[in-house]
Amino acid sequence: MASTQAAKRQKSTKDVPYELIYWPGLPGRGEHVRLALEEAGASYTDSAQQKDGINVVLAQIAPQNLGDASNPPPCAPPILKHGDLTISQTPNILLYLAPRLGLVPSAEEDEDAIYKVNQLTLTALDGLSNEVHDCHHPIATGLYYEDQKTExxxxxxxxxANRLPKFLGYFERVLQGEASKGGKWLYGGNLTYADLVLFQCLDGVKFAFPKATGRIEKEGKFGKVFELHRAVQERPRIKEYLASEKRQKYSLGIYRHYPELDEE
Amino acid sequence: MASTQAAKRQKSTKDVPYELIYWPGLPGRGEHVRLALEEAGASYTDSAQQKDGINVVLAQIAPQNLGDASNPPPCAPPILKHGDLTISQTPNILLYLAPRLGLVPSAEEDEDAIYKVNQLTLTALDGLSNEVHDCHHPIATGLYYEDQKTExxxxxxxxxANRLPKFLGYFERVLQGEASKGGKWLYGGNLTYADLVLFQCLDGVKFAFPKATGRIEKEGKFGKVFELHRAVQERPRIKEYLASEKRQKYSLGIYRHYPELDEE
Incomplete structure (x- = not known):
């Protein structure tokens, strides 16, 4: 039974492209999945590139969708379909993809690497993505920004003043630590998907708060973190992707640039 | 190499107790780890039960801690130590523990079960834990509640009005779906750690908003979710644990009861 399943999966892993289902028109949380697929040169489809992409997302998160015999329904995009599998939640999709895409050391090489890389990923998403979204929507995601501007x-x-330096300081410490094996990448001396996530998070924060991040970068306290951002940007496949039409522009998503929210 | 590592881990899994490092005095995010360990009857130590527990936590998250040769430092508790391994982030700790504690189908039984259970766990923590914390601290975690009462x-x-029914509705759909195999537990017909997480989340929301959750439960739209809460509470080991001194009382943590924030 188990070996039949494994054989089936191996076949499907080879033969079936990954299907990313995410809102068109903004990078959002889907971008973390795209960057992993692009860095690995994987074959995938993306609802953001499809004409009726928005309806593909809406069908997945509709109240009528109860999932199927083996997959619970998703609550929100991004969603990954791969053969018979349908899963959601950004760090969960990355957890599934990373061993298949070579973006985390294999269990044979480094048994618990996945838990360390997942820890770094979850922390980046907490402090440099979720909290940044809440900066423009602190009261209610269902209300307009204009209805919660003062807050x-x-x-x-x-x-x-407090949260951004805390999280940049945390990742600077990670890069200073021995487990980074040299301080270029977050863990183990080679690029993992946590580096791609940190890149995208910092990229979004730079877009949202250009003055604050410009000042912070100049002060030089978190030099390794900004260096990592540049190093990811220069990866050949990432560089090509970022320059392509596939890279969605920042818009009314997690990372928004309202000049009045940035520092003077 | 790989088999030596595996043998080493197997030995350490048997011989070394799990060490949970978390703030004393409130259930918090550490509670999800405790419930998993308690349900499995695992042997563990808990800094919340130690006299200088607070200092154990503070040493871990101190700016001087750069981790060690194989572990990046943690950003925040809960932290799990197991032999040479140190990992943080609640869903990540559960991901590590669950296969060892039998709280998720094994990869041999159900290859991708872990990704489905992790999806459900992340969604419960997003909507029924993080957002509930933000209800009393929408502006700044570093300020007092009294400084952000209006917000x-x-x-x-x-x-x-909006978010709580959205997430309860989501889990009701999961329990109605075929992948739950009967609608008692979230996935696969047997208790997994996602059920323990949903229990603790709903338990906290009930504590924070007793009037709102009382009304919602009476309305009967999310009956399966409330039934799951009761079913977890009645698990023999959980029942014994909840009645013990080890169960921390709700306090000034994620789940706070401010009557003025509840509905009339």
């Missing part, structure tokens, strides 16, 4: 300004000031 | 009231009203 957004207070939240952003606190984020820039 | 907290607005956020809580939106949470009760």
């Amino acid at each position: 957004a300004k207070r939240k952003s000031e606190d984020y820039i | 907290a009231k607005r956020k809580s009203e939106d949470y009760i």
Whole structure:
């Protein structure tokens, strides 16, 4: 039974492309999945590139969708379909993809690497993605930004003064630590998907708060983190992807640039 | 090499108890780890039960801690130590523990079960833990509740009206879906750690908003979710644990009861 399943999966892994289902028109959380697939040169489809992409997403998260015999329904995109499998939640999709794409050391090489890389990924998404979204929507995601502008300004000031340095400082420490094996990449001396996630998070924060991040970068306290951002940007496949039409522009998603929320 | 590592791990898994490092005095995110260990009857130590527990946590998250040769430092508790391994982030710790504690189908039984259970876990923590924390701290975690009371009231009203039913509705759909195999547990017909997480999340939301959750439970739209809460509570080891001194009381953590934030 188990070996039949394994054989089936191996076949499907080879033969079936990955299907990313995510909102068209903004990078969002789907971007972390795209960057992993692009870095690995994997074959995939992306609903953001399809004409009716928005309806593909809406069908997945509709209240009528109860999933199927082996997959619970997703609550929100990004969603990954791969053969019979349908899974959601950004760090979960990356957890599934990374061993298949060579973006984490294999269990044979480094048994518990996946838990260390997953820890770094979850921390980057907490502090440099979720909290940044809340800067422009501190009260209710269902309301417009204009309906929570005063609160957004207070939240952003606190984020820039306290939270952003906390998380940049954390990743600087990770890069200074021995487990990074040299301080270029977060873990183990080679690029993992946690580096791609940190790149995309910092890229978004730079877009949202250009003055604050510009000042912080100049102060030089988190030099290794900004260096990692540049190093990911220069990966040949990432560079080509970022310059392509496939890279969605920042828009009304997680990372928004409202000049009044940035520092003076 | 690989088999030596595996043998080493097997030995350490048998011989070394799990060490949970978490703040004393409140259930918090550490509670998800405790419930998994308790349900499995595992042997573990808990800094919350130690006299200088707070210092054990502080040493781990101190700016001087750069981790060690194989472990990046943690950003925040809960932290799990197991032999040479140190990992953090609640869903990541559960991902590591669950196969060892029998709280997720093994890869041999159900190859991709871990990704489905991890999806459900991440979604419960997003919508029924992180967002609930933000109800009393919408502006800044570093400020007192009293300094953001007006915003907290607005956020809580939106949470009760929109977000809480959204997430309860999601888990009700999961329990109605075929992949739950009967609708008692979230996935596959047997208890997994996602059920323990959903229990603890709902337990906390019930504590924070007793009137809103009381009304919602009476309305009967999410009956299977409330039934799951009761079923976890009645698991023999969980029942014994909840009645013991080891169960921390809700306090000034994620789940706080401010009557003015609940509905009338």
